[in-house]
Amino acid sequence: MSGKVAIIGAGPSGCFLAQSLLKAAPELEVDLIDALPVPYGLVRYGVAADHQGTKAITRQFARVFERQGARFFGNVAVGRDVTLDELRAAYDAVVLAAGMSVDNRLGVPGDDLAGVYGAGRITRALYEHPDAEALPDLGPHPLIVGNGNVAIDLLRLLAKTPGELDGTDLGPAPTGWLAGSGIETITITGRSPAARAKFDPVMVKELARLTGVTIRVVEPGESDDPDEAKRLDALATIDGHGEGARAVTFRFGLTPAEVLGEAGRVTALRFTTPEGDETIACTSVLTAIGFGPAGDLPRDALIASARDAEAGALAPGLYATGWFRRGPRGTIPDNRADAQALAARILDELTADPARPGRALFDGRSGIVDYDGWCRIDTTETTAPPEGRCRAKITTRAGMARIASEGVTTA
Amino acid sequence: MKISILYGTETGNAEMLAEDIQAELEGAHDVSCENLADTDPTALDPTQLYLLVCSTYGDGELPASAQPFAEAMDSAKPDLSAIHFAIFGLGDSEYHETFNGGPKHLAELMVAHGAVQIGERVAHDASGPDMPEDLAYPWAEAVIEEVEEKLGVPA
Ligand SMILES: Cc1cc2nc3c(=O)[nH]c(=O)nc-3n(C[C@H](O)[C@H](O)[C@H](O)COP(=O)(O)OP(=O)(O)OC[C@H]3O[C@@H](n4cnc5c(N)ncnc54)[C@H](O)[C@@H]3O)c2cc1C
Ligand SMILES: Cc1cc2nc3c(=O)[nH]c(=O)nc-3n(C[C@H](O)[C@H](O)[C@H](O)COP(=O)(O)O)c2cc1C
Numbered sequence: 240m241s242g243k244v245a246i247i248g249a250g251p252s253g254c255f256l257a258q259s260l261l262k263a264a265p266e267l268e269v270d271l272i273d274a275l276p277v278p279y280g281l282v283r284y285g286v287a288a289d290h291q292g293t294k295a296i297t298r299q300f301a302r303v304f305e306r307q308g309a310r311f312f313g314n315v316a317v318g319r320d321v322t323l324d325e326l327r328a329a330y331d332a333v334v335l336a337a338g339m340s341v342d343n344r345l346g347v348p349g350d351d352l353a354g355v356y357g358a359g360r361i362t363r364a365l366y367e368h369p370d371a372e373a374l375p376d377l378g379p380h381p382l383i384v385g386n387g388n389v390a391i392d393l394l395r396l397l398a399k400t401p402g403e404l405d406g407t408d409l410g411p412a413p414t415g416w417l418a419g420s421g422i423e424t425i426t427i428t429g430r431s432p433a434a435r436a437k438f439d440p441v442m443v444k445e446l447a448r449l450t451g452v453t454i455r456v457v458e459p460g461e462s463d464d465p466d467e468a469k470r471l472d473a474l475a476t477i478d479g480h481g482e483g484a485r486a487v488t489f490r491f492g493l494t495p496a497e498v499l500g501e502a503g504r505v506t507a508l509r510f511t512t513p514e515g516d517e518t519i520a521c522t523s524v525l526t527a528i529g530f531g532p533a534g535d536l537p538r539d540a541l542i543a544s545a546r547d548a549e550a551g552a553l554a555p556g557l558y559a560t561g562w563f564r565r566g567p568r569g570t571i572p573d574n575r576a577d578a579q580a581l582a583a584r585i586l587d588e589l590t591a592d593p594a595r596p597g598r599a600l601f602d603g604r605s606g607i608v609d610y611d612g613w614c615r616i617d618t619t620e621t622t623a624p625p626e627g628r629c630r631a632k633i634t635t636r637a638g639m640a641r642i643a644s645e646g647v648t649t650a
Numbered sequence: 651m652k653i654s655i656l657y658g659t660e661t662g663n664a665e666m667l668a669e670d671i672q673a674e675l676e677g678a679h680d681v682s683c684e685n686l687a688d689t690d691p692t693a694l695d696p697t698q699l700y701l702l703v704c705s706t707y708g709d710g711e712l713p714a715s716a717q718p719f720a721e722a723m724d725s726a727k728p729d730l731s732a733i734h735f736a737i738f739g740l741g742d743s744e745y746h747e748t749f750n751g752g753p754k755h756l757a758e759l760m761v762a763h764g765a766v767q768i769g770e771r772v773a774h775d776a777s778g779p780d781m782p783e784d785l786a787y788p789w790a791e792a793v794i795e796e797v798e799e800k801l802g803v804p805a
Contacts, residue, residue, distance in 0.1 A: 290744055291776075292744050292775070296661055441709050571661050
């Protein structure tokens with residue numbers, strides 16, 4: 240089967256989709272277009288630096304380019320450098336796999352005070368995303384709002400001792416920021432009772448290996464439901480863990496009501512609880528309460544008018560997958576299942592029009608980073624990482640562009 | 651002897667490795683490669699050597715594609731005493747307590763139904779220094795050699 244497919248976003252969803260399409264139809268021209276000069280989306284800029292094993296998935300994705308013939312068009316932002324309509328005209332099918340990256344806000348009074356930061360902002364800065372804002376001063380008493388895996392990732396990284404970051408790809412600036420954070424206490428709060436918190440039990444159990452903390456779980460409650468019991472068991476295994484200087488406190492059943500501040504800066508968070516209001520003092524608030532779509536693609540309108548949103552079929556020749564389709568829920572495996580199902584549908588519906596130019600659309604455009612360019616970046620990053628690190632990321636677009644085009648091997 | 655590679659996967663790493671092992675062995679042997687999700691445990695063939703490649707998910711559990719196989723095994727209770735298998739596991743030592751729990755469980759299930767395990771279960775660690783194929787190719791060769799010696803059949 241022939242045909243030209245453009246996938247917007249080279250994160251796990253886009254890569255899995257290309258993999259499935261090309262497995263079933265090796266003759267297809269499949270192009271992965273990403274706003275960043277580097278592929279793999281949140282595997283590079285979201286999956287925690289101390290979870291390198293999870294990042295090994297990129298070996299599969301590399302094959303999609305190296306053996307299955309997919310092409311990478313990096314440093315091309317759809318909506319800015321090329322429009323969705325141009326792509327739809329050039330390709331037989333276009334798939335939106337652009338993820339969701341904008342931190343949801345608390346949506347309570349005071350959530351715009353200085354010292355309130357979204358988890359995406361912090362993790363992008365920690366993992367040296369080229370567009371990240373600077374790492375802020377959290378003060379000695381950060382408070383994390385949210386009980387999903389992202390919240391636990393953040394807690395774990397903030398709680399780790401420098402030695403516990405060996406083997407990661409954390410850069411020198413984030414490493415210095417963590418080492419010098421001066422954090423004394425970390426409070427993590429969830430709206431739900433502990434039994435219905437969103438984190439995976441394994442993520443919590445992992446905290447029992449932290450050496451610099453003392454962990455306390457306040458009133459987790461009880462449950463007869465097996466899944467809920469697993470979560471409570473995990474919390475029980477970490478309650479009382481450690482004798483370290485950093486006090487980590489898990490609190491549940493707290494709904495944020497107002498961020499309190501002085502001189503424009505957060506000093507406390509007021510919650511409503513089943514027992515009445517409670518105010519917890521803090522020096523910063525980190526929200527890990529999900530993500531929304533970026534404004535560069537008309538995501539909500541496309542989903543609202545979709546012919547079959549559940550299957551990712553938006554309009555003739557236009558599809559969506561991964562976080563872009565489902566919202567910011569689900570791990571890497573979920574995206575694979577999603578992509579495999581969508582690949583079958585696309586192949587079923589694809590009508591190839593040889594008159595469409597496909598990737599010729601990009602001929603003569605400057606600044607595009609191709610897969611070989613990414614390989615040069617990757618090699619540069621991994622060839623001689625500093626002691627205790629497996630990679631030294633290139634942190635700027637200019638640096639990436641330079642290495643991609645020249646293969647310069649000094650960072 | 652024919653070799654059948656069966657993989658249990660959730661994000662595709664085991665599938666990729668299974669295909670790599672197939673490619674590596676293909677020159678010298680007759681090798682097939684299939685997803686455990688498409689494999690009927692009551693229809694295993696005693697004339698084949700089964701090489702299982704399986705990852706770990708959740709809290710030390712089987713990956714999605716191995717679960718229907720395990721469930722079919724539990725309900726059909728096949729007699730596998732004529733079946734020879736070896737197993738290569740994928741996991742990640744970041745998941746400390748449940749490291750390689752999936753393949754461990756699968757091996758136990760096979761043995762509980764009478765299948766004969768060849769060699770030790772190998773456990774790849776995604777957070778370790780080794781590439782899975784660097785462990786898996788020598789493993790596969792050693793297993794095949796052992797079976798040929800044991801059963802006296804040239805592969
Ligand atoms: C902090 C964090 C930690 C996580 N940790 C884990 C974990 O440990 N294990 C796990 O299984 N899952 C984890 N997840 C979930 C996992 O990252 C997601 O399931 C997965 O990345 C979603 O894949 P995606 O391809 O849909 O989106 P993304 O990974 O976000 O990829 C989207 C891609 O689209 C590109 N893009 C966006 N807009 C445009 C545009 N306009 N033009 C061109 N390109 C564009 C982006 O640059 C990006 O590369 C984590 C998520 C977060 C946020
Ligand atoms: C959500 C999740 C849970 C996991 N749980 C475990 C586990 O409990 N024990 C383990 O050894 N590995 C675990 N792993 C690691 C995987 O087994 C490992 O990454 C493997 O290479 C995945 O292979 P696959 O792509 O074939 O499924 C887990 C990975 C993920 C993403």
